[in-house]
Amino acid sequence: GAGVSQSPSNKVTEKGKDVELRCDPISGHTALYWYRQSLGQGLEFLIYFQGNSAPDKSGLPSDRFSAERTGGSVSTLTIQRTQQEDSAVYLCASSLSDSLPTDTQYFGPGTRLTVL
Amino acid sequence: EDKVVQSPLSLVVHEGDTVTLNCSYEVTNFRSLLWYKQEKKAPTFLFMLTSSGIEKKSGRLSSILDKKELFSILNITATQTGDSAIYLCAVYYGGSQGNLIFGKGTKLSVKP
Numbered sequence: 001g002a003g004v005s006q007s008p009s010n011k012v013t014e015k016g017k018d019v020e021l022r023c024d025p026i027s028g029h030t031a032l033y034w035y036r037q038s039l040g041q042g043l044e045f046l047i048y049f050q051g052n053s054a055p056d057k058s059g060l061p062s063d064r065f066s067a068e069r070t071g072g073s074v075s076t077l078t079i080q081r082t083q084q085e086d087s088a089v090y091l092c093a094s095s096l097s098d099s100l101p102t103d104t105q106y107f108g109p110g111t112r113l114t115v116l
Numbered sequence: 117e118d119k120v121v122q123s124p125l126s127l128v129v130h131e132g133d134t135v136t137l138n139c140s141y142e143v144t145n146f147r148s149l150l151w152y153k154q155e156k157k158a159p160t161f162l163f164m165l166t167s168s169g170i171e172k173k174s175g176r177l178s179s180i181l182d183k184k185e186l187f188s189i190l191n192i193t194a195t196q197t198g199d200s201a202i203y204l205c206a207v208y209y210g211g212s213q214g215n216l217i218f219g220k221g222t223k224l225s226v227k228p
Contacts, residue, residue, distance in 0.1 A: 043152065043159050091218075105154065107218040109217065
């Protein structure tokens with residue numbers, strides 16, 4: 001079946017511009033996660049949505065970052081006034097639930113963001 | 117099509133057992149392979165492997181890469197219940213700044 005999809009696959013932008021990254025989770029998955037992967041570093045957790053609960057925004061690095069999840073499905077990660085240090089691969093993952101032990105997260109292909 | 121395949125998908129062992137997790141890949145212009153442990157929200161980085169035949173070791177965990185046969189293994193000796201997690205394999209590949217592709221993970225359960 002269809003996996004997690006993300007768009008665009010690559011995004012090049014100029015410093016100071018806003019960008020929107022989109023994630024389409026697997027149908028029926030209630031949990032959705034955003035991560036950031038910088039070259040040579042581990043995954044950095046950004047934000048987590050579970051059903052209709054308030055999102056866990058504890059990983060967002062600054063107030064320039066925000067995310068929404070409309071209708072419990074598609075999610076958009078927005079970065080305002082982008083900086084060069086925002087350049088990274090932004091990964092989205094979804095899982096059936098967030099029950100422990102950890103439910104399998106299915107990762108999308110990522111969006112590579114380059115801020116010039 | 118570029119892909120990363122992990123096996124087994126799930127594994128149940130008892131404390132003290134040794135386990136071997138597998139990750140095979142087919143990508144264009146391989147750059148490096150990464151292993152992660154996922155217990156809660158964010159996976160924890162374990163190893164990055166770039167060269168064949170050089171074992172990386174951290175406590176009871178070790179990993180090695182075979183670039184000829186296009187696979188890597190993650191070994192865990194003397195398993196403990198705290199090792200229960202999903203272990204993810206990811207591969208950096210491609211030109212320019214590269215791309216990252218994840219396997220589906222191996223869910224390891226260690227019983228007391």
